[in-house]
Amino acid sequence: MSQSSWKDQIKKKWGPHSHCTICGKAIPPDKKFCSQACRDKYLGYEQKQKSKGKIQMIFLLGMMGVMFFLLFFVWR
Numbered sequence: 154m155s156q157s158s159w160k161d162q163i164k165k166k167w168g169p170h171s172h173c174t175i176c177g178k179a180i181p182p183d184k185k186f187c188s189q190a191c192r193d194k195y196l197g198y199e200q201k202q203k204s205k206g207k208i209q210m211i212f213l214l215g216m217m218g219v220m221f222f223l224l225f226f227v228w229r
């Protein structure tokens with residue numbers, strides 16, 4: 154008699170696995186992406202995010218510069 158729950162059945166069928174970061178396909182747990190295409194997509198996305206962060210940083214520094222300018226030269 155081997156009555157297993159549906160959860161056990163799924164575990165047996167799929168085994169330990171993770172999902173592709175980009176498209177969500179089931180992949181081996183030691184991998185992050187299902188294919189080179191998804192890997193490239195992720196790397197491109199990450200690079201975009203990084204350049205976005207840089208722009209935000211420059212914007213913030215600019216704002217701080219303006220604030221200092223106001224503090225020291227205008228509100229005196």
Ligand SMILES: [Zn+2]
Nearest residue numbers: 173176187191
């Ligand atoms: Zn994928």
